[in-house]
Amino acid sequence: MSTALLEANGVCKRFGGVRALHKVSLTIHQGEIYGLIGPNGAGKTTLFNVLTGLYGASSGGFNFAGAPLDIGAPHLVAKAGIARTFQNIRLFANMTALENVMVGRHLRTHAGVIGAVLFNAATRAEEHAIQRRAVELLHYVGIADRANDLARNLSYGDQRRLEIARALATDPKLLALDEPAAGMNATETAALRTLVRGLRADGLTILLIEHDVKLVMGLCDRIAVLDYGEMIAEDVPEKVQRNPKVIEAYLGT
Amino acid sequence: MDIFFQQIVNGLTLGSLYAIVALGYTMVYGIIQLINFAHGEVVMFGAMIALSVVSTASGSGFPPLAAVLVGILAAIPACMTLGYLLERVAYRPLRRAPRLAPLITAIGMSIVLQQVAMMIWSRNVLSFPQNLPVILYEVAGASISALQIAIIGLCLTMMAGLAFVVYRTRLGAAMRATAENPEIARLMGVDVDRVIAATFVIGAALAAVAGLLVGIYYGLAHYTMGATLGMKAFSAAVLGGIGNIPGAMVGGILLGLVEALGAGYIGDFTDLCQYGIFDAIFQARCADGGNLVLFGSNYQDVFAFVVLILVLVFRPSGLLGERVAERA
Numbered sequence: 001m002s003t004a005l006l007e008a009n010g011v012c013k014r015f016g017g018v019r020a021l022h023k024v025s026l027t028i029h030q031g032e033i034y035g036l037i038g039p040n041g042a043g044k045t046t047l048f049n050v051l052t053g054l055y056g057a058s059s060g061g062f063n064f065a066g067a068p069l070d071i072g073a074p075h076l077v078a079k080a081g082i083a084r085t086f087q088n089i090r091l092f093a094n095m096t097a098l099e100n101v102m103v104g105r106h107l108r109t110h111a112g113v114i115g116a117v118l119f120n121a122a123t124r125a126e127e128h129a130i131q132r133r134a135v136e137l138l139h140y141v142g143i144a145d146r147a148n149d150l151a152r153n154l155s156y157g158d159q160r161r162l163e164i165a166r167a168l169a170t171d172p173k174l175l176a177l178d179e180p181a182a183g184m185n186a187t188e189t190a191a192l193r194t195l196v197r198g199l200r201a202d203g204l205t206i207l208l209i210e211h212d213v214k215l216v217m218g219l220c221d222r223i224a225v226l227d228y229g230e231m232i233a234e235d236v237p238e239k240v241q242r243n244p245k246v247i248e249a250y251l252g253t
Numbered sequence: 254m255d256i257f258f259q260q261i262v263n264g265l266t267l268g269s270l271y272a273i274v275a276l277g278y279t280m281v282y283g284i285i286q287l288i289n290f291a292h293g294e295v296v297m298f299g300a301m302i303a304l305s306v307v308s309t310a311s312g313s314g315f316p317p318l319a320a321v322l323v324g325i326l327a328a329i330p331a332c333m334t335l336g337y338l339l340e341r342v343a344y345r346p347l348r349r350a351p352r353l354a355p356l357i358t359a360i361g362m363s364i365v366l367q368q369v370a371m372m373i374w375s376r377n378v379l380s381f382p383q384n385l386p387v388i389l390y391e392v393a394g395a396s397i398s399a400l401q402i403a404i405i406g407l408c409l410t411m412m413a414g415l416a417f418v419v420y421r422t423r424l425g426a427a428m429r430a431t432a433e434n435p436e437i438a439r440l441m442g443v444d445v446d447r448v449i450a451a452t453f454v455i456g457a458a459l460a461a462v463a464g465l466l467v468g469i470y471y472g473l474a475h476y477t478m479g480a481t482l483g484m485k486a487f488s489a490a491v492l493g494g495i496g497n498i499p500g501a502m503v504g505g506i507l508l509g510l511v512e513a514l515g516a517g518y519i520g521d522f523t524d525l526c527q528y529g530i531f532d533a534i535f536q537a538r539c540a541d542g543g544n545l546v547l548f549g550s551n552y553q554d555v556f557a558f559v560v561l562i563l564v565l566v567f568r569p570s571g572l573l574g575e576r577v578a579e580r581a
Contacts, residue, residue, distance in 0.1 A: 052440055078442035092433045095426070102423065103430040107442030109423055113333075113451045116424045117414070117458075123422075130423055170442045 002029040004063075005205050006051075006082075006174055011060035013043075013050050013229075020046040022229045023060070028174070033196065033206045035220035035237075037213070039249060042226040044209045045087060048178055052084050053077040065173060078107055083172035085163040087179045087209070093152035097143060097162050100151050101134035104169025137165040141195060157188040164195070175199060176207040181215050193219055217241065225249065255394030260517035261510065266401045266470065268509020269408035274463045274486035275493070275501040276415060277456030283496035284432045284452050286352070290359040291339055293483015294366035295332050295457050299464025300474040301374050303328040308382050317384040321469070328461040335366075336457025340450050363480075370476040378475045381468050404466050411459060412502050418455070419498060428452060432496075481554065485512075488561035494571025503572060508557055516553035523547035 006028040013021040021043045028034045036044050050057045053074040062069040070076050083104075092100050109130055115123035138144040141161040146154055151162060160180055167175055177196070181189045189212065196219060200206055210216045216223060217237045225233040225240060227249040233240050240246055274296055281289045303324035310320035343362045347355040388399035419425035427448045430438040435445050467482065468474045485508065493504025521527075524546050526539035535545050564571060 054436070054440070074436075074439040075442050075444050078440065083442075084440065086437075090434065090437045092430050092437070094433060095429055099426050099429070102426045103438065103443060104441050106423060106427050106430075111423055112447075113424065113454050116418045116422045117455075119417075119422075127422060166441060 002031060004028070005030045005032075005065060006069075006207070007063040008047075008051075009060055009063065011047070011050060011062070012058045013046055013055065014058045019229050021050065021057075024226070024229070024231050025060075026224050026231060026234055028205060028207060031200065031203065031205055032221045033200055033208060033219055035216040035223040036207065036209045036226065037211075037216055037223060038226035042249075043229040044226055045178060046229075047226070048084060048176055048209065051077070051176065052082060075107070078170050078172075081171070081173035082176060083167035083170045083174075084176040085160070085167055085178055085180060087182060089156075089159045089163060091151040091159060091162060091166070094150060096148050097138060097151055097154060097158075097165075098131070098134050098147040100162055100166050101137050101169045102130050104166040105130045105133060107170050134165075134169060137168050138162075140168070141165045142191075157184055157191075160184065160188075160192070161195070168199075172204070174205045174207060176209075178209045179211060180208070181210060181212045189215060256517055257514075258393050259395035260513040262395055262397050262401060263517075264510035264513030265506065266404050266509070267513060268489075268506035269405050269412075270463055270467055270470070270505075271486050271489045271509050272502045272505025273408050273411055273459045274482065275490040275505045276412070276498065277460050278487050278490040279493070279495055279498060279501040280428075280452050280456050282490070283498070284428060284449055285344070285348075286496075287344060287355050288359060288487070288495075289339070289344075289453075289456075290356070290483070290487075291343070291362035291366055292456065292460060293479035293481075293486070294363050294370070295335055295339070295460040295479070296464040296467070296482055296486075297370060297474070297476065297479030298335055298366065299328045299332045299461035300468035300478060301370055301379075301464075301476070302331050303461075303465035304379055304381055304468055304474045305374075311382045311384055317382075317386070320382070321385070321465070325462060325465050328465055329458050332457040332461035332464070333454045336453040336460070337450055339457075340453040345446065345449075363483075367476055367479070374474075374476060376476065378473050380473050383472060385469070400470065404470060407462065407466065411462060415455070415459070416498070424448070424451060485554075485557040488557045488564075491571055492560055492564050494573040497571065497573050500571055500573035507572075508560060511560055512553055512556045515556040516550040519548050519552055520546045520550060 004027045008024050008026045011021055011024045024047060038044050049055050051062060053071045064080055069080055109126050111123040111126050135144060138147050141164050143158050143161050146158060154162060181192055184192060196206060208220060220237060222235060223237055223240045224231055225246050232245045232249060233243045277292045278289060281287060306327040307320045307324035310323045339362060343358045344355050347358060389396045419428060427443045430443060431445050431448045439445050489504040489508040490501045492508055493500025524544045525535060526544050539545060
């Protein structure tokens with residue numbers, strides 16, 4: 001059995017009287033592709049938002065890479081090694097593709113005001129390294145030829161890829177993808193599948209929210225199912241598919 | 254024609270000073286949609302600190318240029334600290350407050366800084382040591398001083414430097430990302446608070462140099478000098494499109510030109526004698542080449558605000574519009 005990378009321990013999130021997440025506990029192992037599915041409004045994106053520090057948890061918390069995860073501020077979560085993409089694409093629309101990825105490198109680099117003004121050798125070297133790495137990542141996701149285009153001018157599929165490249169730029173251990181295939185055509189989805197497999201092969205752990213059941217079943221090692229904020233199943237795809245609770249949640253009674 | 258060229262040079266000098274102050278307003282607005290009304294006071298502090306240091310240095314035998322250099326080296330870090338403290342004390346605690354709150358604090362900080370400056374440097378108009386050699390070049394009938402050339406050159410260099418920082422460095426990318434969407438920037442690992450602080454600090458550094466240059470150019474400094482200068486630079490930022498960096502540069506220089514040309518020509522245009530229609534009334538005044546000028550060059554300060562009003566009425570988004578891409 002591989003080691004746990006992320007553990008959620010009884011995570012609860014309430015919005016006023018609404019119970020968006022209730023005692024969600026799950027374990028994602030190192031090197032796994034872990035799927036998170038559930039009907040609309042089940043709390044999948046809420047879990048992402050709590051995990052990445054956008055909202056505080058009402059109770060419960062996370063362990064990440066063997067230590068408690070500080071979800072007090074998003075940049076601290078990113079620093080710990082969790083990066084995400086968004087269900088509705090949220091790029092810096094008026095910056096180029098390359099610049100979007102460079103922003104992701106911010107975390108792993110240092111030069112501040114003094115460096116930017118003096119632009120000394122160390123800063124220059126760092127800027128070169130940032131740019132080189134950003135170009136590499138654009139190559140990796142296959143949109144290097146669009147590096148100098150504004151993000152808003154990229155095609156939908158390319159924007160999704162750019163979001164992944166930007167997330168990768170933060171050097172994550174865990175990459176959380178929020179419905180990456182939403183709105184993609186069959187070809188783009190197939191390319192996405194190859195990309196995600198490649199990421200895992202390169203040592204990343206993937207947490208995937210997805211509506212496309214075929215994609216999830218084909219891609220994920222294990223799957224958790226959320227319904228009304230509660231986890232109703234966590235297992236390998238074949239078993240989840242046959243789980244009566246899951247069938248009930250999806251089909252209704 | 255020689256007046257025209259002369260006023261162009263004067264306008265460029267003034268305009269480039271407005272531009273670097275306007276950049277401070279526009280950068281802060283671009284990133285947190287706040288008008289930092291205390292920015293003019295940072296310029297004033299720059300001038301005051303520089304004046305004190307330059308006077309002391311000159312008094313203890315530094316050659317004039319070296320004294321100015323020491324002044325600038327003292328004013329920049331002092332103003333950067335001041336800019337940082339402003340953000341930390343007056344604006345950061347109000348990050349999530351309604352927009353009116355930080356605006357009021359900004360005005361409050363401006364009053365506080367003026368009063369502090371008054372206590373430190375007295376209410377008198379202080380004069381800069383006038384020991385820099387005055388070198389004049391005659392070009393096309395206009396006389397251009399070495400100081401003017403130095404001011405224009407220095408300001409343009411700083412603008413180029415700022416553009417480089419904003420569009421070509423890690424910090425600049427983070428600034429633009431924060432301007433566009435602070436929440437996502439945070440999720441991508443950008444420490445947004447630090448980036449905002451850096452924006453204030455950079456703006457304050459530009460303000461420090463502007464303060465010193467204004468002080469040397471006019472030969473004096475006063476604890477209220479930041480108010481008018483700040484309002485004019487703010488007008489320049491609005492003229493170019495508040496939040497827009499190239500806009501602040503263009504707006505500043507344009508405003509300087511408008512002011513200089515306006516001051517140069519308003520007297521001629523409003524000389525009632527030349528129109529001949531009031532001869533009957535003003536016969537006595539206009540006889541023998543006399544004149545009756547309605548508005549003189551002392552109306553110079555009005556132009557900036559007329560421009561501000563016109564922009565707000567006819568093109569509220571400014572000349573270069575509010576292209577979000579250019580915000581930082």
